Amino acid sequence: MELICPAGTPAAFHEAVDAGADAVYCGFRDETNARNFPGLNFSREELKEAIAYAKTKGCETFVALNTFMRAGAEEIWYRGAADAIACGADALILADFGLMAHVAEKYPDQRLHVSVQASASNPDAINFLVDTFNAKRVVLPRTLTIADIARIGKSIRCEMEVFVFGGLCVMAEGRCSLSSYATGKSPNMNGVCSPASHVHYRKHGRDLVSELGEFTINRFPEGEAAGYPTLCKGRFDIADAKGYAFEDPVSLDVMGELEALKAAGVSALKIEGRQRGKAYVAEVVKVMKAAVNSPPERRGALLARLHSMSEGQKTTSGAYEKRWR
Amino acid sequence: MQLIPPLLTRPLNAVPLVVIERICRLMFRRIGTAHPGLFERLGEHRTKRFAFLPTDVPLSFVVEPASETISVSRKTSDVTADAVTEAPLFMLLALMEGRCDADALFFSRDLSVTGDMEAMLAMRNALDASNIDLSKDLARLAGPFAPMAGRVIGEIRNRALRGEAASWN
Numbered sequence: 001m002e003l004i005c006p007a008g009t010p011a012a013f014h015e016a017v018d019a020g021a022d023a024v025y026c027g028f029r030d031e032t033n034a035r036n037f038p039g040l041n042f043s044r045e046e047l048k049e050a051i052a053y054a055k056t057k058g059c060e061t062f063v064a065l066n067t068f069m070r071a072g073a074e075e076i077w078y079r080g081a082a083d084a085i086a087c088g089a090d091a092l093i094l095a096d097f098g099l100m101a102h103v104a105e106k107y108p109d110q111r112l113h114v115s116v117q118a119s120a121s122n123p124d125a126i127n128f129l130v131d132t133f134n135a136k137r138v139v140l141p142r143t144l145t146i147a148d149i150a151r152i153g154k155s156i157r158c159e160m161e162v163f164v165f166g167g168l169c170v171m172a173e174g175r176c177s178l179s180s181y182a183t184g185k186s187p188n189m190n191g192v193c194s195p196a197s198h199v200h201y202r203k204h205g206r207d208l209v210s211e212l213g214e215f216t217i218n219r220f221p222e223g224e225a226a227g228y229p230t231l232c233k234g235r236f237d238i239a240d241a242k243g244y245a246f247e248d249p250v251s252l253d254v255m256g257e258l259e260a261l262k263a264a265g266v267s268a269l270k271i272e273g274r275q276r277g278k279a280y281v282a283e284v285v286k287v288m289k290a291a292v293n294s295p296p297e298r299r300g301a302l303l304a305r306l307h308s309m310s311e312g313q314k315t316t317s318g319a320y321e322k323r324w325r
Numbered sequence: 326m327q328l329i330p331p332l333l334t335r336p337l338n339a340v341p342l343v344v345i346e347r348i349c350r351l352m353f354r355r356i357g358t359a360h361p362g363l364f365e366r367l368g369e370h371r372t373k374r375f376a377f378l379p380t381d382v383p384l385s386f387v388v389e390p391a392s393e394t395i396s397v398s399r400k401t402s403d404v405t406a407d408a409v410t411e412a413p414l415f416m417l418l419a420l421m422e423g424r425c426d427a428d429a430l431f432f433s434r435d436l437s438v439t440g441d442m443e444a445m446l447a448m449r450n451a452l453d454a455s456n457i458d459l460s461k462d463l464a465r466l467a468g469p470f471a472p473m474a475g476r477v478i479g480e481i482r483n484r485a486l487r488g489e490a491a492s493w494n
């Protein structure tokens with residue numbers, strides 16, 4: 001199975017390639033990509049150089065243009081697609097049907113992948129994208145069980161890629177409005193969930209308090225591992241209970257289910273983390289590559305090395321194994 | 326986590342601030358020369374003031390990318406900055422070189438950030454993208470002794486990072 005690895009900067013891109021990525025995914029430094037964080041991402045020139053480097057090592061590059069086009073500003077996304085293709089991208093990862101239609105029509109030979117942001121989560125939706133836009137691969141949302149994936153795999157006409165490690169988006173992606181509700185900005189339209197511009201950390205005694213806009217997301221007592229200030233992983237007072245409403249601060253790790261994913265027909269394993277540093281990318285790609293090539297009984301020990309780098313210093317297999325709370 | 330023992334930091338109180346600052350400015354300029362595009366990724370945040378407070382050293386450092394300056398003060402005085410990062414010194418240096426992941430250090434509570442998060446995120450990403458290598462960049466300051474200085478700095482860094490890796494795993 002292919003290992004698809006994240007890169008937010010050219011330095012992280014090189015680390016991913018050198019650590020054995022089969023493909024690296026990345027995006028431009030603008031609102032066309034769902035990781036539009038300050039100081040992150042690639043200029044046209046940087047992307048061109050990165051792709052050229054990857055090609056010398058036999059590694060592919062997927063360019064994510066996976067936000068939804070703003071009405072009247074479609075040109076930004078069209079230019080992004082044209083430039084990514086000119087730079088030599090092996091595949092474009094797209095979420096917006098209009099952009100898919102544009103790419104399918106103007107660049108019929110360009111390989112097109114359906115982003116997780118498109119939230120295509122049943123055979124009818126996926127086959128529609130295959131038949132209409134010639135999509136070659138779908139990145140499945142992290143809301144499906146492995147049994148769901150196996151059922152989908154039997155009736156679709158393209159490859160399946162699934163997230164196996166890294167940050168956990170627990171809602172139907174591309175449809176989550178929690179960040180919009182709190183800040184007016186979302187990953188879907190602006191490329192940022194819980195944007196840094198609305199995040200505040202303050203110390204309260206020995207506690208660390210995280211706030212997003214006008215909402216307190218969490219209060220971590222001294223010594224407790226911290227998490228990102230996302231609403232889906234906030235700790236709230238709900239009626240008589242205090243606790244996590246949707247999910248704990250935790251990262252995804254479904255590598256323990258590799259054989260089941262293979263049997264379900266998954267052809268590519270995706271690592272989340274374009275916003276993480278190059279040290280993280282280097283370590284995670286190295287360990288994941290070793291894990292993919294190891295017998296199942298050795299994987300646990302290898303992956304344990306990554307727990308402390310994960311959100312909340314914990315990992316979960318998420319919806320792949322469990323039903324919604 | 327590798328902390329600098331107080332025995333080693335206490336003498337810093339006796340060294341005049343102006344001397345410490347001059348050395349820091351020299352090092353800062355050296356890094357700037359070696360990485361001319363260092364702050365390009367900061368964009369609109371280039372005009373902000375970034376404070377770095379090592380938790381194990383009695384000094385604070387404030388970087389102003391717009392004027393490419395660094396100022397040093399004693400911890401006893403307040404720092405005025407748009408964004409503040411606090412962590413042990415070796416971690417701050419490792420972050421500067423991109424040898425540690427800032428999010429992982431935040432999760433483990435070894436690093437804390439306050440103030441303008443956008444600005445600090447941009448700074449973090451700019452540093453991570455820059456390929457700074459202190460053992461190479463600073464060794465040149467030692468003139469003919471550069472190779473030896475590079476080896477010494479590299480060895481100190483590797484020892485500190487080994488301590489860091491041990492705490493990660």
Ligand code: SF4
Pocket residue numbers: 168169170171176177178179187193194230231232233
């Ligand atoms: S709030 Fe949570 S589920 Fe929603 S987009 Fe952000 S990370 Fe994903």
